[in-house]
Amino acid sequence: MAFDQTTSIALSVLFLGSVSFAFGIVAENKKPAFGTPIQGKDVIICNFPDDPTVLLGTSSVVTLILAAVAGHVAIYFPYKGKSVPSNALFQNTILLPFFIVAEGVTFIALAMLVWTTVSEGLHRSRNVHHDLTTRCPTAKTGLFGGGAFLALDAAIFWLICQMLTMNARSDYFNEDDPIVEYGEFNSVTDMESIQQLRSECEVAL
Numbered sequence: 001m002a003f004d005q006t007t008s009i010a011l012s013v014l015f016l017g018s019v020s021f022a023f024g025i026v027a028e029n030k031k032p033a034f035g036t037p038i039q040g041k042d043v044i045i046c047n048f049p050d051d052p053t054v055l056l057g058t059s060s061v062v063t064l065i066l067a068a069v070a071g072h073v074a075i076y077f078p079y080k081g082k083s084v085p086s087n088a089l090f091q092n093t094i095l096l097p098f099f100i101v102a103e104g105v106t107f108i109a110l111a112m113l114v115w116t117t118v119s120e121g122l123h124r125s126r127n128v129h130h131d132l133t134t135r136c137p138t139a140k141t142g143l144f145g146g147g148a149f150l151a152l153d154a155a156i157f158w159l160i161c162q163m164l165t166m167n168a169r170s171d172y173f174n175e176d177d178p179i180v181e182y183g184e185f186n187s188v189t190d191m192e193s194i195q196q197l198r199s200e201c202e203v204a205l
Contacts, residue, residue, distance in 0.1 A: 017155020024148025071158030
């Protein structure tokens with residue numbers, strides 16, 4: 001059951017990261033380079049095509065946030081019904097760097113996507129300009145695409161963190177497993193049996 005839940009979380013992270021990437025790429029392709037300036041009375045009114053760029057950007061942000069939430073759940077989710085202390089997990093020298101990188105990449109991707117989406121929305125809502133030389137610009141080209149690729153990278157890093165977390169959990173529970181003591185007990189018992197068998201053989205001889 002725990003394996004099924006862990007697999008579901010991993011698939012959720014990968015799916016949401018891929019969807020965020022797809023939304024960002026489509027937003028980049030749909031975004032026009034410039035709007036159409038319309039001459040008004042001492043003003044320029046920018047006319048932008050009716051495209052879903054802002055909606056796509058918002059969707060990319062939301063799905064990336066959900067992917068990051070699922071990534072955190074994958075790390076802190078109880079393993080086989082047992083919780084592992086955070087300090088025990090992050091004692092793993094490999095997990096901690098990947099966790100920091102996953103957090104950093106997620107933050108940068110969110111910053112790029114949010115900044116571009118907000119900028120595009122402001123360009124469209126504030127479309128009346130007193131600068132008669134304006135070319136009706138849109139959000140900077142390439143930010144949607146860059147944020148989309150970083151969103152996909154973040155999802156991959158969260159998946160790596162999940163795999164490393166599973167290893168760290170297994171190591172944690174193995175430390176408390178009395179296998180060594182049980183093995184030593186069997187060794188002592190076997191030694192006594194061997195000695196008893198040797199004594200019986202000597203008596204028989």
